[in-house]
Amino acid sequence: MNKTHSRAGLLRALASLIGVVLTGGPRLAAQENIARIEGGLVAGVALRQGITVFKGIPFAAPPIGRWRWRPPQSPASWSGILQANHFGPPCMQPVSSHRLGPWTQAFLSERPASENCLYLNVWTSAIRPRALRPVMVWIYGGGFVSGAGSVPIYDGAAMARKGVVVVTFNYRVGPFGFLAYPGLTRESPHHSSGNYALLDQIAALQWVQRNIAAFGGNPRQVTIFGQSAGASSVWLLMQSPLAQGLFRGAIIMSGPAVIPFPGITARTSLAAGEEEGRKFAAKLGAHSLRELRDLPAAKILQASQALRWGPIRDGWVLRPYWHPEREAAVINGMVADDIGIGYYGNGPAPAVTLENYEQKLQSLCGAEITECLKLYPARSNAQAGAALRSALRDRARASLWKWAERQRRFSPKVYLYYFNRKIPWPQHPEYGVFHSSELPYVFDNLPLLNRPWESVDWRVAREMSAYWTNFAEHGSPNGPDLRPWPRFHGQTLAIMRLGARARPVPVAGATRRQFWLQNLKKPLGF
DSSP: HHOOOOOOOOHHHHHHHHHHHHHHHSSSSOGGGGGEEEEEEEEEEEEEGGOEEEEEEEESOOOOOOGGGOOOOOOOOOEEEOOOOOOOOOSSSSOOSOTTTOOOGGGGSOOOOOOOOOOEEESSOOOOOOOOOEEEEEEOOOOOOOOOTTOOOOOOHHTTTOOEEEEOOOOOHHHHHHHOOOHHHHOOOOOOOOOHHHHHHHHEEEEHHHHGGTEEEEEEEEEEEEETTHHHHHHHHHHHHTTTTTTTTTEEETTTSSSSEEEEEEGOOOOHHHHHHHHHHHHOOOOSSSHHHOOOHHHHHHHTTTSOOOOOOOOOSOOOOOOOOOEEEEEEEETTTTTTTSSBBBBBOOOOOOHHHHHHHHHHGGGGGHHHHHOOOOHHHHHHHHHHHHHHHHHHHHHHHHHHHHTTOOOOOEEEEEOOOOOOOOTOOOOOOOGGTTHHHTTOGGSSOOOOOOOOHHHHHHHHHHHHOOOOOOSSSOOOTSSOOOOOOOOOOEEEEEEEOOOEEEESHHHHHHHHHHHHOOOOOO
């Protein structure tokens, strides 16, 4: 053997040894599971049916120390290969260690939380595809005080098998995500404070634009989707000047126009947010921004437990009265027993008796109570509860219609839905079609819940996830073997019902629909 061949063989052996050291494996030919991104090389984990998951990729620097309550900064690069084989910790929040109402373990983040939490996860079947795939970026709910991209029900493998690249990520919540404070406003070059959670979300979307092609994703074909507080986030990102151009489709699930709380659409001003921040700092015994930043995260979290946190109109991330001329194509919808209708965030809806029925209906219908009593009559306690729930559902569906009537001036396509499939759960019929109950179907993750699933449930999951991934790919939920989902037109007083029998249905009965469309001055939450 000549010296040239010997030297070449030595170089090959050395390269092989380097591969062993960097990957921790016998060879570098988990090549299919390695992607090169701006920070360096990352190695994912191979799953069944050709899916690879990359867990715990940093998309921003840890927001700790002097970076607490500042916009996210670029993450540090690394040498070698980052083993993306475990989720990053959730952002600071109370840890859920037991079932909360209908939200069993699959719906909860039960891992220890940390301020060092700005990580994302990618599920893909196409690291080196012939053509780039649509990208779906999930934004979790949790009332803006909890949640994580690692919650089990958000597992993106089943969706990725349908030909999309799925991304989940963490964003700061509670006081770490939304504290407005005069000192923070003064140090900001934008004269802004609060909305750090939205800035995290924007940073994750910017990371997707720069890096997702390495995982087979198309940065020009990004759809954001979220539920509850995540739905509110989707809506607000549609409004934020900082997020324009980062996505082309948006799916709003049980958020604005459904949940009747104005905070979901960021009605708080910067001045009001700063005043709340002053009170919070005083409660902690902190008299300056430096003292606030020096406090242990656990103490800040403990002091925040009973307070409401959420986005504000800060003038930079969210501008008062500003609206982009053109917005993303959008789906917006609700579940049958959503918050405000059935199971509330802290327990079942208050019992309705014949004695208090008229009083509860009065709060909905105001001066039109006489007409309401005719539209939703009741002669027993059982009828009173059902009648009130019917009124609340009709109002929510009419609110969605009014929202769509306004939104179609900005979005090229608008689709509405109403989900009414009750998760089979004989032990808890009181939960109904509860807030979040569509998530196992959308992610096609029924096996993650121990329920007596029926054949119809598996079909509903296939259909729901197909509608969602079709929308990401084509800008329309429609596709083969699916009931046609009509695009919203002002003349069509219908909404797509998703469930055991998917089909368009009236917003409400003709007389009831007319009542709500005339008496709802604006969509719920606005």
